[in-house]
Amino acid sequence: MLYFILFFLVIGSGMAIGRGTTDALFFKRYGIEYLPVMYIILGCLLFLTSTFYAAFSDRLPPEKFFRILNSILISLLVMAWVSMSFFNFKHIYPVYFLIYEIASEVLLIHAALYLAKNLDVVQAKRLTPIVLAGSQIGTIIGGLFLALSAPHLGVQNLLLVWCMLLFLGIIMITWHHKRTGHSLYFRHPRKHSNKMKQSMIDISVGMKYMKKSDLVRYSSFALFCMVIVFYILSYTANRIYNDTFKTEESLTAFFGLVAVITNSLALVFQLFITNRVIQRFGIKTVNLFFPFSTMISYLFLIFSFALPSAIVTSINKDSIMPAFRNPVRSLFYNALPNYIQGRARAMSVVVVIPLALLVCGGVLWTVQQMNNPLYFLSIGLILTCFYAYFNLRMNKAYVLEIVSNLRNKLYIPGKHEQTAIKSGGIGIFEELREGVEHNDDQICIAYAKTLANTFPEKAVPILIERLQGAISSTRNELFQILVPLNPEKLHGYLWQEFGTADIHLQTTILKQLFKLGDDRAISGIEQKLIDPNPRLRAAAIYGSILHRPDDIRAYELLNALLKSDDPGEVLSGLETLYELGEIDSKITSHIEKSHFIKLLSNSNSRIWNASLRVISLWPSSSLPELVQYLKNAFNTTNEPDVRSQAIRCAHVLGSDDEHDFIVAALDDSHPLVREDAINLLKDENQKETFTSWIIDTNLGSPRTQSTILSKLQEAGTPVHIMENIALAKALDAEMIEQVIITLKNHHEILDLAPVELLVYALQERLEQVIDLTLQALKSIEDTTTINLIQAGIKCSDKRIASQSMEALRNIENQKLAIILANIMEGYLASGPAKAQSIQTFRSAEHALDWCSNRHDPWLKACANDASRVITQE
Amino acid sequence: MSDIFERILLLKKSPIFSEVTTEDLRTVAMELDDEQYFKGDRVFEINNYGDHMYILQNGKVGISLESDPKCDKYVTILNQGDCFGEMNLLDDQPRSATAVVLEDANLLSLEKSRLHGLIMHYPELSLGILKSLSMRLRNANLLAKESK
Known part of the structure; x- marks a missing residue:
């Protein structure tokens, strides 16, 4: 040197x-x-x-x-x-x-x-x-x-x-x-290459x-x-x-x-x-x-x-x-x-x-x-x-x-599939048609759904053609795709199919005909209500509740199905209720509530799962007694689908229980569960409540806040509120960084396992809170640029990460850019703890107290464990 | 420090699970079973089919490419936090090596279907597994080079 x-x-x-x-x-x-x-x-x-x-x-x-x-x-x-x-x-x-x-x-x-x-x-x-x-x-x-x-x-x-x-x-x-x-990094060039050229x-x-x-x-x-x-x-x-x-x-x-x-x-x-x-x-x-x-x-x-x-x-x-x-x-x-x-x-x-x-x-x-x-x-x-x-x-x-350089290097997931498919023109359409005609039933159904969504007018003849010769289960699904498109002559075609279909398909066709308000199907309800097959009987009950809401007999038959010892009959009854789409108090008044609740304890998982699905359609605050059951169902399963189902039933509880349940679910590890939870928040002042949760209370983990933030963004929250949120999150990230620096500067406790775990957790939180800030920034700055910055700073390539940092430094909102760039520099360098320019925490205990007082369950748990061990030491 | 926190820290330091957040490792940690082995035990044998992968909580495990139980040549010796046995959970092939306990060891084991479920839930795990396999490939290349 x-x-x-x-x-x-x-x-x-x-x-x-x-x-x-x-x-x-x-x-x-x-x-x-x-x-x-x-x-x-x-x-x-x-x-x-x-x-x-x-x-x-x-x-x-x-x-x-x-x-x-x-x-x-x-x-x-x-x-x-x-x-x-x-x-x-x-x-x-x-x-x-x-x-x-x-x-x-x-x-x-x-x-x-x-x-x-x-x-x-x-x-x-x-x-x-x-x-x-x-x-x-x-x-x-x-x-x-x-x-x-x-x-x-x-x-x-x-x-x-x-x-x-x-x-x-x-x-x-x-x-x-x-x-x-020789110079360490000198390599002899290839011989005979024309360097001048x-x-x-x-x-x-x-x-x-x-x-x-x-x-x-x-x-x-x-x-x-x-x-x-x-x-x-x-x-x-x-x-x-x-x-x-x-x-x-x-x-x-x-x-x-x-x-x-x-x-x-x-x-x-x-x-x-x-x-x-x-x-x-x-x-x-x-x-x-x-x-x-x-x-x-x-x-x-x-x-x-x-x-x-x-x-x-x-x-x-x-x-x-x-x-x-x-x-x-x-x-x-x-x-x-x-x-x-x-x-x-x-x-x-x-x-x-x-x-x-x-x-x-x-x-x-x-x-x-x-x-x-x-x-x-x-x-x-x-x-x-x-x-x-x-x-x-x-x-x-x-x-x-x-940004254009980053765009060439990074993959940004987006929700542009449909637009891309539509803009793909005739080539894409032909590809979808071939997919529908595929021999594999699952491939056929997947393509049929996309075709119906993107080219609804052109989809009908292709789907009807595919019905010919399809096996029963495929026809069943194709009908369900076709009915919302309501093409001409569908009634006639459905009746034609009804004659040759098996019981399962007949049930589907009948229900679809009821949905279409088909007169012939409605006039046949009476006859089907006494059909020996429970599926067809359930379809008739469905038609009756839809078109003859005052017919008590349909409800009696429905209760009989639900009480049956035959799981098939129970499932038919539950399916009928679920397919109604909305269950109002008029319907529930006819259902034997105590018996219905018993279905939730049924040993057959299909039955209690179907029951949960039905409860999600039940009127609000109508089953407050289910609080313990729903919480158990939510907390004891690893299946996100079941947790999702449980949270979708939260509205049937009393308002306080519902709120607590939703807040707990907002912290779930699975995004679909969190999304279901947020969709249940129907507070009229939800923007103010959500903003206060994120800024003032700092409620839940960053994952919870991310879900809430998405909701706020969907609701079109004004830019100045999003700016406040971004600023609050940037300052929060700054504080977390200060805690990490404080702990890293106390070498005597750094080797303690709980402190080590806490530092890991804090580093993850720092990353997540920075991500939250960037998420909020998407409402203020150009979304693509922020998406690229988000992807870039997570990238293991240091050059891309530093380019993303540079893009961040140059966003319009310079106040946020400076705070974030300063934090991120330390975060990206991930080197040894740097000296604190401003002493935010006077001791490690002070820093741990700050973590313990946050409304962040995981960080709180880690900090409490670390405090306990430090006190013992 | 409670058992679950210790497990989380161990997982966080292991190459396979290092990309998963500590918060999510809570769930992963609950899926693991404790197993105790003594010096000389064989956790699994080469060419056998298996449906568990292991994380070493403490002790030492040697990995041998020989089927002869008397052979004490090990291609690698694993220490606390190291993972082994994940390869055949991914490719459904028989075990490519024998794992012999060299010092009394506590292992955390994860069953195949649970691992698959966890990968679906926490895709970051796949990155960790890729990293770990890549390290293993490098070591194998190094050994091959040394043996020439």
């Missing part, structure tokens, strides 16, 4: 000396008026060198490439020095200028590659800023050296100092890699992606404007410095001083401010810092074309830009899909920057003839406005890019 810092420090010092001497020698010995021409040439050279570098940089180990690069640079610098010192060759100054510009660009890119090939992703994330800080300190030292030595050593002799530093770099790199071997293909892919991606498009436009704006600023500041300082020594010394000031400022910003500002305001806001500060620089220069304005300009381009603009731009690139990131960068370096330099050089060359800085400053200011505009567009495109 120390090696990397020192190596970059040496390279940084050399670059500072190079920068100062290049500018001073070129301005004083060749003429600043040629600077625009240099920009034009630089644009062309950058295109060539960047393409060449991209094609060949990974052919050699990066340390070897560094050695070659430094050696070439030393040779060129020595040649330049010889030309300056002994031959007074005038054109060597623009050559030296170009050598520096190209070398600084290539060294900058190669330094990043060298680090990447020596550190893994996690190390790189942590150590790169420290290593780059080393380079910055080197620049400060180099600047200081320039300021002190230029008047004494002579500017051109400083080239040799730079040479020595480059040579020192070669020694360091050779020494280090002799000890450690590949490099051009990569750039063209980046160009094509511009059409598809708003982010790449606007960031390229922004970069184009930024380069022009930057070089106009640079040209302007240099003109002022050149006019102010008359000798090349004083100018070089001043450049050294400026380097010290600007780089020190940049270092302070990078170490202490940049990350905090990005965390606090988000990258979208920070992305606007540099355009804004550039605008101020231009205004300064327009109103005062003098040294103070030039210094402000230098601070802007050499401190603000590296501290805020460069890191933010890298973060913007991270939003792009992996395969495009490198290509988009290559496209920027090879195409956008050279093109912008050509334009900038051309504009400056033309405008400087007018001999009034106001012209090029005005152009710069206008382009800064464009730059700011494109940055704003980039900000908009940023979240969209992350």
Whole structure:
């Protein structure tokens, strides 16, 4: 690590000396008026060198490439020095200028590659800023050296100092890699591959992606404007410095001083401010810092074309830009899909920057003839406005890019099946028809249901056709699908089938005919009531209750069926009651209640199950005596269907018992049971009650609250209420995180098994409460985006998780975004407990008390157990 | 700490059940049966059909690929929290190894139909099982590599 810092420090010092001497020698010995021409040439050279570098940089180990690069640079610098010192060759100054510009660009890119090939992703994330800080300190030292030595050593002799530093770099790199071997993550590329061609293909892919991606498009436009704006600023500041300082020594010394000031400022910003500002305001806001500060620089220069304005300009381009603009731009690139990131960068370096330099050089060359800085400053200011505009567009495109990237990677379950099927058109319809015609009965029924739901008009002839030759049980189900569609001639068809059907199917047909109000079936009720078969008798009872509600005889027969010792007869009776759909007090008054209740204790599970189903249709508050029975049925079974059935009967209890029962069921582990429970809450002020449950009482587990929240969302609860809920949940998550931190900081109790279990439970709760917050956010923000964030943060892929975090940070509601992002960062890092910035809990006991006082049964149980053991200890 | 809480903690630390929340592990824990084995006992034999998987509460169990009872070569030795015997509950094939108790052990056993029911109810269990099988495959690859 120390090696990397020192190596970059040496390279940084050399670059500072190079920068100062290049500018001073070129301005004083060749003429600043040629600077625009240099920009034009630089644009062309950058295109060539960047393409060449991209094609060949990974052919050699990066340390070897560094050695070659430094050696070439030393040779060129020595040649330049010889030309300056002994031959007074005038054109060597623009050559030296170009050598520096190209070398600084290539060294900058190669330094990043060298680090990447020596550190893994996690190390790189942590150590790169420290290593780059080393380079910055080197620049400060180099600047200081320039300021002190230029008047004494002579500017051109400083080239040799730079040479020595480059040579020192070669020694360091050779020494280090002799000890450690090749760069750890360097792999030799495939031989014979046409790298130049590949490099051009990569750039063209980046160009094509511009059409598809708003982010790449606007960031390229922004970069184009930024380069022009930057070089106009640079040209302007240099003109002022050149006019102010008359000798090349004083100018070089001043450049050294400026380097010290600007780089020190940049270092302070990078170490202490940049990350905090990005965390606090988000990258979208920070992305606007540099355009804004550039605008101020231009205004300064327009109103005062003098040294103070030039210094402000230098601070802007050499401190603000590296501290805020460069890191933010890298973060913007991270939003792009992996395969495009490198290509988009290559496209920027090879195409956008050279093109912008050509334009900038051309504009400056033309405008400087007018001999009034106001012209090029005005152009710069206008382009800064464009730059700011494109940055704003980039900000908009940023979240969209992350969301579209996440959408490609994550699966989001949705309830769009029917819409998708319908939009599938004729192809899907044909597939459904084939499914209905399938020989397997279960497949046929499943397809028939979907067909009837999605294409009801077209379904009838297909279903009727499928009835031909179908076995009895399939026909039975197909009839039930067909009847709600009520097609023409169905009555006739049903009667035709009735003649040939078995008893089971006859019962179904008869009941369907009663439902359709068929006169022939109604007139036959009397005859069927005395039929020896209990099924047909039950069907007649059904018809009688539907169409002749005052006929007491039907009820007598129904009671007889329910009292029968034959389970088949009892089940027929119960089925008849259930198929009525709604059992009002008029019907119940005819049923022998005491006997009916006895059916709930029947040893035949089919009978008590069917009884429960019937009770779910019973009038409200009509069977309060069933409270114990229902609670037992609910608590003693592992079958979610039975628990669901029990909770659907809750309305027959007294209102207090019903409420308690429902609240208990809201916490059930099965979602269908919870949904049934919530559907029973019919409080007129339910929105207020539910909101109060979630916000004030914090009732039940997150699972309970999630069910309640879904209900509120279905009911169309106003946005401000959902916002309050989201905020309350975010704050709750913050508190849970504080409890976890407090417990983790008490190492003495952390090994106790109950505390360990509690920490697990708290971590799960934290995850669930964050999920609840996001669920509430769906009513405030774009649902798809929140769905993607939810899926992304649960994903085990860290890149996707961090992209989801970034999307979360950039949602509209910034208040919530900041709270959630802070919590989630700790949660995703899942590292050791961090120090508490605010001491919410004074002790572990205090934190446990907080858990015990929650209305969350599981957390309460865990916390009580942990408290008990800690007290014993 | 009550027995059920201890079981939950044990399950939470085992690879198969680690993805299930502690709250849901309450239900899972209730489905498990206690079984006690002594040193030298064989929990199951290679090539036999079985309908239970096991979680080691304490003690040590060796997994051997040999059918010979005298053989004491073990491909792996399992400790507290480790699961074994789940493979044939999923593929309905005979046991692929013999499990021998090396130190007196308390096991929690889960019957096949209950496991299937639990998987239907808590799909996260499948992820845990996949993780555990993947680990086992890695170990097998490592052993194969070492033996070459």
